Amino acid sequence: xxxxxxxxxxxxxxxxxxxxxxxxxxxxxxxxxxxxxxxxxxxxxxxxxxxxxxxxxxxxxxxxxxxxxxxxxxxxxxxxxxxxxxxxxxxxxxxxxxxxxxxxxxxxxxxxxxxxxxxxxxxxxxxxxxxxxxxxxxxxxxxxxxxxxxxxxxxxxxxxxxxxxxxxxxxxxxxxxxxxxxxxxxxxxxxxxxxxxxxxxxxxxxxxxxxxxxxxxxxxxxxxxxxxxxxxxxxxxxxxxxxxxxxxxxxxxxxxxxxxxxxxxxxxxxxxxxxxxxxxxxxxxxxxxxxxxxxxxxxxxxxxxxxxxxxxxxxxxxxxxxxxxxxxxxxxxxxxxxxxxxxxxxxxxxxxxxxxxxxxxxxxxxxxxxxxxxxxxxxxxxxxxxxxxxxxxxxxxxxxxxxxxxxxxxxxxxxxxxxxxxxxxxxxxxxxxxxx
Amino acid sequence: xxxxxxxxxxxxxxxxxxxxxxxxxxxxxxxxxxxxxxxxxxxxxxxxxxxxxxxxxxxxxxxxxxxxxxxxxxxxxxxxxxxxxxxxxxxxxxxxxxxxxxxxxxxxxxxxxxxxxxxxxxxxxxxxxxxxxxx
Numbered sequence: 420x421x422x423x424x425x426x427x428x429x430x431x432x433x434x435x436x437x438x439x440x441x442x443x444x445x446x447x448x449x450x451x452x453x454x455x456x457x458x459x460x461x462x463x464x465x466x467x468x469x470x471x472x473x474x475x476x477x478x479x480x481x482x483x484x485x486x487x488x489x490x491x492x493x494x495x496x497x498x499x500x501x502x503x504x505x506x507x508x509x510x511x512x513x514x515x516x517x518x519x520x521x522x523x524x525x526x527x528x529x530x531x532x533x534x535x536x537x538x539x540x541x542x543x544x545x546x547x548x549x550x551x552x553x554x555x556x557x558x559x560x561x562x563x564x565x566x567x568x569x570x571x572x573x574x575x576x577x578x579x580x581x582x583x584x585x586x587x588x589x590x591x592x593x594x595x596x597x598x599x600x601x602x603x604x605x606x607x608x609x610x611x612x613x614x615x616x617x618x619x620x621x622x623x624x625x626x627x628x629x630x631x632x633x634x635x636x637x638x639x640x641x642x643x644x645x646x647x648x649x650x651x652x653x654x655x656x657x658x659x660x661x662x663x664x665x666x667x668x669x670x671x672x673x674x675x676x677x678x679x680x681x682x683x684x685x686x687x688x689x690x691x692x693x694x695x696x697x698x699x700x701x702x703x704x705x706x707x708x709x710x711x712x713x714x715x716x717x718x719x720x721x722x723x724x725x726x727x728x729x730x731x732x733x734x735x736x737x738x739x740x741x742x743x744x745x746x747x748x749x750x751x752x753x754x755x756x757x758x759x760x761x762x763x764x765x766x767x768x769x770x771x772x773x774x775x776x777x778x779x780x781x782x783x784x785x786x787x788x789x790x791x792x793x794x795x796x797x798x799x800x801x802x803x804x805x806x807x808x809x810x811x812x813x814x815x816x817x818x819x820x821x822x823x824x825x826x827x828x829x830x831x832x833x834x835x836x837x838x839x840x841x842x843x844x845x846x847x848x849x850x851x852x853x854x855x
Numbered sequence: 856x857x858x859x860x861x862x863x864x865x866x867x868x869x870x871x872x873x874x875x876x877x878x879x880x881x882x883x884x885x886x887x888x889x890x891x892x893x894x895x896x897x898x899x900x901x902x903x904x905x906x907x908x909x910x911x912x913x914x915x916x917x918x919x920x921x922x923x924x925x926x927x928x929x930x931x932x933x934x935x936x937x938x939x940x941x942x943x944x945x946x947x948x949x950x951x952x953x954x955x956x957x958x959x960x961x962x963x964x965x966x967x968x969x970x971x972x973x974x975x976x977x978x979x980x981x982x983x984x985x986x987x988x989x990x
Contacts, residue, residue, distance in 0.1 A: 420916070420974050420977055420978045420984065421916050421978055422916050422977065422978060422981060422982060422983055422984060423915075423916050423917070423918050423919055423982075423983045423984070424916070424983065424984040424985070424986065425984075425985055425986070426985075426986045426987070426989055427937075427940070427985065427986065427987035427988050427989065428988065428989030429988060429989065432989050436989055441910075442910060443910070443913070444910050444911045444912045444913040445912075445913050445915070446912075447915070448915070449915070453940065453987075453988065456936070457934070457935070457936035457937060457939075457940050457987075457988050458934070458935035458936040459935065459936065460936055460939070460940075462939060462942070462943065465936070465939050465940045465942075465943045466943045466946075468940065468943070469940070469943045469944055469947050470947070481944070481947055481951070484944070484985060485922060485952075488918060488919055488922060488927070488983045488985075489918050489919050489920065489921060489922060490918060491918055492914075492915055492917065492918060496914065496915040497914045497915070498912050498914060499912050499913075499914055500911075500912050501909050501910065501911055501912070502909065502910040502912065503909050503910075504907045504909075504910065506902060506904040506905075506906070506907065507902060507904070508902060509901065509902050510899050510900070510901060510902065511888065511899065511900045511901075511902065512888065512897060512898060512899040512900055513897035513898060513899050514888050514897055514898070515895045515896070515897055515898075516896075516898055517895075518888060519888075519898065519900045522888050522900075523900065523903075528903055528904070536898055536900045537900055537901045537903060538898050538899060538900060538901070539899065539901065542901060559905075560905070564967050566907075566908045566910075567908070568904075568905035568906055568907050568908065569905060569906050569908070570905035570906060574903070574904070574905055574906075577901050577902070577903045578903050581903060649903070653903040653904050653905065654903075654904065654905035655905060656904070656905070656907065787935065790935060791933055791934065791935065791965060791966065792965045794933075795933050795961075795962075795963060795964045795965050795966075795968075796964065796965070798961070798963060799963050799964055
C-alpha cells in the first residue's frame with residue numbers, strides 16, 4: 420500500500436510468517452506476535468494479550484506495534500533487487516544406496532518410507548513413458564499461499580521413480596502434476612486429496628477397481644498416489660511442518676492419497692469423466708480436495724424397515740461440514756439397486772441428495788468454515804451466502820451451497836452392498852492422453 | 856529460532872539480511888552425505904526438487920515520526936477472534952494514545968483474498984495500518 424503496515428500473527432505461526440514474508444520479498448517485515456490462540460478468547464482475555472508482551476520479542480505488544488509503524492528503517496529494510504534461491508546440486512553422490520537413502524530421508528525429500536534411488540538410468544527409463552521432452556515445463560504448484568515452484572517433465576520423472584512407479588504410470592502422474600494441485604496443503608486443517616481415474620488406461624495399468632479398490636492391493640493405485648505426495652513435497656516445497664504444512668493433526672490419507680479407478684464396466688451409470696465432458700474412450704484423472712472419507716453402511720438398504728441407500732448417504736453427509744462437497748463412493752451392487760428403484764442416472768441421485776440433505780441456518784452459521792469463508796462472501800453479496808445469512812436461525816437450507824458440490828463414483832468388488840462418503844470437493848479433470 | 860536460521864530453511868543465505876543480496880544464493884543441506892565405503896557399490900541420485908521463483912525484494916514504506924494526529928486503519932482479515940483483538944487495540948489507543956485516530960475495517964472476502972478497494976481507501980485516507988490476525 421505504500422504506507423507503514425504491520426501484521427499481527429499468533430506465536431504458533433512465527434516460523435511460517437517469517438518464511439512466507441521472506442518468500443514474498445520482505446525478509447525484514449516488522450511482524451508483531453500475540454499469544455496463541457486468539458480464536459475463542461473472551462474480550463477480557465484479548466485485553467490481557469494487548470496489555471501484555473509480544474511472546475517472541477518479550478517487549479510490550481503495543482510498544483512493538485507503535486514501533487513497527489514509527490521506528491526509522493534500517494538499510495536492510497530499504498533494499499531492492501532480486502534474490503535467486505538455490506535448491507542445491509543437481510546430483511548427490513556417488514555414494515552407497517544405503518547412505519543415499521538416509522540422505523534423502525534426512526533432507527526432507529521422502530515420505531519417511533524407503534524410496535527408489537532416482538539414478539540417471541532409472542529416470543531415463545521413466546522418461547520413456549511419455550513423448551514429452553524432459554525439459555518441457557509441466558506446470559507450477561504451491562501448497563499454500565506462497566509463490567509457486569515450477570517443474571519440468573524430468574523433475575516429475577525423478578519423483579515418479581522415487582515413488583516406485585513404472586514408466587507406463589508416468590502419463591497419469593504428469594497429468595496430476597500439470598494440474599498444479601498439491602496433495603499437501605498448508606492449512607491448519609489437515610486436508611485429504613483424491614484422484615479418480617477413468618478410461619481404458621485403468622485396465623492397461625492393471626489398476627484395481629474391484630475387491631479392495633481403496634486398499635493396498637495394486638501397484639499402480641499405490642505408486643501413483645505416492646508419487647503425488649512426493650511431487651507435492653519436492654516440486655512444490657510442500658509438506659514442510661511449520662513452513663508449508665500446518666495441519667494440526669495431519670491426515671493419514673496423505674501417504675498415497677485416495678486413488679480411485681472407477682468400476683466403469685459394473686456401473687449402470689456414465690462414468691465420472693463423461694459427466695465432466697470427456698468421451699468415454701478418453702483417459703482422464705479427476706481431482707478432489709477435502710477432509711477425508713468415511714465408510715457408510717449399505718447392506719440392508721433394500722429392506723422395508725431400514726433406510727434406503729440414498730437416505731443412508733444423506734445421513735452420513737449430514738455430519739460433514741458443507742464447506743467441502745459430498746462424494747458418494749458406491750459399490751456396484753448399490754448402484755444397481757438405485758437404478759432399479761428409478762435413479763437411472765447419477766444426476767437423479769444427486770438431485771435427491773441436494774434436496775434432502777439439509778441443515779438449519781443456526782447450525783450452518785456455527786461452523787468454522789462458514790464464518791471464515793462464507794460470511795465474507797455474504798458480505799460481498801455472493802449467493803447463496805447472502806440469502807442464507809439473512810434467513811432466520813430455524814430456517815432449513817441445503818447442506819451444500821451448490822448442487823454441483825455432489826459427485827458419485829462407482830467402485831468395488833460386489834462382495835457386499837457397501838459405500839463410503841467423502842467430504843471431498845471436485846476441483847478439476849485433466850487429460851492423461853495429452854501426456855502419453 | 857531467529858530469522859537467519861529460518862531463512863536457511865528457505866534455502867536462502869542469511870546474507871539476504873545483509874547489504875549484499877547477491878550473496879544470498881547458496882543453500883545448505885541439513886545433513887551432509889556420510890563418508891562412503893570404498894568396498895560397496897556406489898550410485899548417483901538426482902535432486903528431486905522443483906524450481907523456486909526468484910524473489911524480488913520489496914523495500915518497506917517510510918515510517919512515521921509519530922502516530923500523533925495520524926489515522927491508523929485496523930484491518931480484520933477474517934480469522935476467528937481477529938476482529939475482537941483489534942477492538943481491544945482500538946480501545947487501547949483511545950485510552951493511551953488519544954491523539955491517534957483509529958478506523959476499523961473488516962476486509963472483504965475470505966482471508967486469502969485481496970481487497971483492492973480497501974487497500975485503495977487506506978492508501979488515500981490513512982497513514983498506517985495494522986492487520987490481524989494471522990491465525
